[in-house]
Amino acid sequence: MTVSVGIDIGGTFTDIIVCPDDGGAATIAKVPTTAHDPGVGLIEGLCQALDAAGASPAEVTSIVHGTTVGTNAVLQHDGARIGIITTEGFQDTLHIGRGKRRQMYDLFTGSDTPDFLCPPERVYGVPGRIAPDGTQIEPLDTDAVASAADELVLRHGVTAIAVSFLFSFVDTRHEQRAREIIEERHPGVIVSLSSRIDPRFREFERLVVTAMDAYIRPLIGRYIAGLRTRLADTGVRVPLQVMESHGGIVASELIEERAVGTLLSGLAGGAAGAAAIGRAAGRPDVLGFDMGGTSTDVAMIVDGQALTHDEGEIGGQPLRLPTVDVHTIGAGGGSVAYVDAAGSLCVGPRSAGSAPGPAAYGWGGTEPTVTDANLLLGFLGEEGLAGGSLRLSRDLAAKAIRQVAERLDMTEVATAWGVHRIACAAMAAAVRVVSVGRGHDPRNFALVASGGAGAMHACTIAADLGIAEILVPPHPGVLSAYGLLTAEVKVPRWRTFQHGTADLDPADLRARLDEIAAAARSDIERAGADPSAITVRLAVDARYVGQSHELTVPVTGGADMVGRLETDFADLHRRLYGQDDPHGRVEITAVRATAAAPGTDHRVGGHGGAPTRTERQVYLPETGGFATVPVLSRAGVTGELAGPAIVTQDDTTILVRSGWRARPAAAGTLILTRPVTGGRDAGH
Secondary structure, eight states, rough: OOOOOOOOSSSEEEEEEEEEEEEEEOOOEEOOOOTTTTHHHHHHHHHHHHHHOOOOGGGGEEEEEOHHHHHHHTTTTSSSOOOEEEETTTTTHHHHHHOOOTTTTTTTOOOSSSSOOGGGGGGEEEOEEEESOOEEEEEHHHHHHHHHHHHHIIIIIOOOOEEOOOOTTTHHHHHHHHHHHHHHHHHHHEEHHHHHHOOOOOHHHHHHHHHHHHHHHHHHHHHHHHHHHHHHHHOOOOEEEEOOOOOOOOEEHHHHHOOGGGGOOOOOHHHOOOOOOOOHHTTTTTEEEOOEEEEEEEEEETTTTOESSSEEEEEEEOOOOEEEEEEESSSSTTEEEOOOOSEEEEEEEETTTTOOGGGGSSOOOSSOOOHHHHHTTTTOOOOOBBBGOOOOOHHHHHHHHOOOHHHOOOOHHHHHEEEEEEEEHHHHHHHHTTTGGGGGOOGGGGEESSSSTHHEEEHHHHHHHTTTTEEOOOGGGHHHHHHHHHHHHEOOOOOOOOSTTTOOOOOHHHHHHHHHHHHHHHHHTTTTTOOOOOOEEEEEEEEEETTTEEEEEOOOOTTTHHHHHHHHHHHHHHHHHHOOOOOOOOEEEEEEEEEOOOOOOOOOOOOSSSOEEEEEEEETTTHHHEEEEEEEEEGGOOSSSSSEEEEETTTTEEEOTTTTTEEEOSSSOOOEEEEOSSSOOOOO
């Protein structure tokens, strides 16, 4: 038996899924993340999952990894000691930024620039100047580069240097020569070039992303190299692949060259998994909804692909990086309920976390949480979570909820329902951000409910949004790990190309597109993709003359390529902003190419084990009281199941509300549907 393995490392748990290549039932494992060395927990979980699946390391045909190592280093300000070499006179670019404040009237707001990356004393300017048209105004002072490198390495002890010269995105020769000098004099020092990392205009954004790359590359390089060695020692013979922020996977060797691509990639696996679940169910348009213990992540998938954006943020700092468009809020099973100064019931964003956790865990927590409320309502049973390994105490949950109920002069049950309802309202609002806020009607989408708590709240959220269909994956708790196995091998590349469309020679545009397409194809072939399976998608960044930011418009080719671009840009502008300018002049600012090779939508099979059926008292908001409802194991759902009902499995609990019906699909997904009435259901 051969298998494919997806491994997603989170802050608390490392998730592993092993999918037989013949489409048999998947095996999952969750092990605690070893923060001091994530590779230790990864190998432990891999061996545990392979043993449970009856497979050996030698039978692994692909292994894909999602990591937060770089993200954590940035958030904790624990990256490498770096230096910056830039054009003389522009040493303060990183610290001046855009000269604006995100919070205009907050007297205590932090810096709007990532000062922690590199203090001013480790930024060196050197003579040498390229003009905006690519001509050389002043030759590079190679002696100054050598002196700056010596100072940074010998005096300041840096292990990585970011090189960002003016207009290097037009002509790379000065940056290339600077790298040669640094590597000749200090062979062990990492060098990140802005012309390689982000060859586009806007000096501040380009410098930040280049400095970020230098900041995490030594750490990522050691981690990836060490992990490859550990996997080989374990007996895994296939190359390691890694998820990037744009939702595609690449060979681990490319990550060592461009580590910044892993930043903000932690959420991309979940979006890829939601897209795969939708495709398997014949639903190309879905909303991914992942509710965990602390936060909820929401992503939109259109035509089978997760939406992406080009301007991210990490730790409150800007990061120009192609990133899956995921909206995260502080709402999860551990979100704490409290009464504010105005006497109103509030939920989150503060969380009880995993220690001490919800009161029902019996680990010392005393504050009421969403999990405590769900237990009191009967949505969860005292037999607990994680297949019964974590039992829950209804008495402790009631005691915690009582603290809030007494302040509100409400019953414990009414308070618990209020906690559940407020949490759902916050999550429904998050779904509106990525749907209505992007010009899409959520009623045209199915909701993919994942995470340990997603399926328990999905019916309420879907009814609020007018959504009539919910897809619950076979293993919702490890959807991010599963998504890694279904993602495309993908390499996006881009380059500045500024030209108005009115006098643009189509042959010139085609030449630039061909050039960037060749670069993308070269990199994906290095990643091991089958040349015959590679497709290249072309696009341009365009805007009206005078606008500050751009829209990315796909290139469809044809005889009137430029005219079609103008039309497509106007259509996209009108869809996103509600208007366009028929007389506006359009200019192109960059060309893009994305080389991709298709992933594999692994089937994860059904749920094993003996079917079980019991009963439980569950609160029904439509009647305002409790009723006895059936509780089935997921293996026991073999036909249509009418709500109210509860379906249990090791990694989640599925609440089928009144008016909803659940049925298993061929791909192992559980599909929940309800009739569309045009209004919200009772109890919502």
